[in-house]
Every structure is written in C-alpha cells, then in structure tokens.
Amino acid sequence: MSSEKILTSDVLITSKTNLRGEIIYANEDFLNYSDYKIDEILYKPHSIMRHADMPRTVFKYLWDNIQQKKEVFAFVKNKTKFNDYYWVIANVTASCDASGNILNYYSVRRKPKIEAVKTIEEIYKVLLRKEKDNGIKAGLEELNAVVKSYGMTYNELIMSLQK
Known part of the structure; x- marks a missing residue:
C-alpha cells in the first residue's frame, strides 16, 4: 500500500531535463522526496x-507548450522509488541560449494547497476516463473544455486553484 508524502512549505523541488526529457539535474529536495539517489x-x-493517477493529457499539454517556450504551471502527482506519492504545484520553463534556442527544461515544484489537489483530482479522473476511452486527443479536448468552463486560460486556472 502506498502512502502520501506531504511537502513542507519550505521545500523547493528543482530539476532540469535535456531536450529528450531525461533528468540532468536534481536538487536535494528532489532526492529526499523521490527516494532516489542522484x-x-x-x-x-x-x-x-x-x-x-496522472493523465498523460497533462504531460502532452505541458510538453507542447514548453517546446514553444511557454511557461506552464501544473498540479502533478509524483511516484517515489518505493511507490509512495506526493503532490506538487510545478512551474516548468524552457531555458534558452542567447539566440533563443532551447537548451533544457527547468522545473520548480512546491507544496500545493490541499483544496486545490481535491479539485484537480476530480478533473484528472475525468481526463483519465477520456484518455482510456478515446485517447489523448479526447483528453486534450476535455482539458480545453474544463479550462474554458472556468473562463480563464490554463495557467490562470491552475494559479487560481493555488491561491
């Protein structure tokens, strides 16, 4: 049985990935919460x-946007080495050179609000069902419909849930 690890408010989990999404840097908080060694x-x-429990739709949305050099915020349920889990609010950006070429991707993750996680879990259940029945394209359509129903952009919705 897996158990939840709850971040403390002072935690800043940071990591960098290369253009293929492979980890090239992880800080001490990342290692502590994930139970991995570097x-x-x-x-x-x-x-x-x-x-x-994480819809692939969310990661598709995230990758599509950061590859266009757009900043993305997302609630993410991560799995540890020992199959425990922890929730984060992630801020993901592309790091670029002086010419604007993407060098890598940088993510900073913090403790999410409990109320936000409860809301996002319900949204993610719907996205998972859509994906299972009709694929990621249907998941993305559902995600866009959910965001539109709030009358905000995706990032505005995520940040409003975290307020």
Whole structure:
C-alpha cells in the first residue's frame, strides 16, 4: 500500500531535463522526496516519476507548450522509488541560449494547497476516463473544455486553484 508524502512549505523541488526529457539535474529536495539517489536518476526519463493517477493529457499539454517556450504551471502527482506519492504545484520553463534556442527544461515544484489537489483530482479522473476511452486527443479536448468552463486560460486556472 502506498502512502502520501506531504511537502513542507519550505521545500523547493528543482530539476532540469535535456531536450529528450531525461533528468540532468536534481536538487536535494528532489532526492529526499523521490527516494532516489542522484546516480539512479541521471539521464533517466523524468517520466520515471509519473504516477498512474496522472493523465498523460497533462504531460502532452505541458510538453507542447514548453517546446514553444511557454511557461506552464501544473498540479502533478509524483511516484517515489518505493511507490509512495506526493503532490506538487510545478512551474516548468524552457531555458534558452542567447539566440533563443532551447537548451533544457527547468522545473520548480512546491507544496500545493490541499483544496486545490481535491479539485484537480476530480478533473484528472475525468481526463483519465477520456484518455482510456478515446485517447489523448479526447483528453486534450476535455482539458480545453474544463479550462474554458472556468473562463480563464490554463495557467490562470491552475494559479487560481493555488491561491
């Protein structure tokens, strides 16, 4: 049985991935909460942390946007090495060189509000059902419909839930 690890308010989980999504940097907070040692995760796909409760739709949205150099915020349920889990509010951006070429991706994750997690869990259940029945395209359509129903952009919705 997995158990939840709850972040403390002072935690800043940070990591960098290369253009293929492989971890090239992880700070001490990342290692502490994920239960991995640095040599176990370097150059491994960041998706090693993906919890089964996380819709692939959210990651598709995230990757599509950061590859266009757009900042993305997202609530993410991560899986630890020992199959425990923890929720974060993630801020993901592309790091670019002086010419504007993407060098890597940088993510900072903090403790999410409990109320926000409760709301997002319900949204993610719907997205998972859509994905299971009709694929990621249907998941993205549903995500867009949910966001539109709030009358905000995706990032505005995520940040309003975290307020």
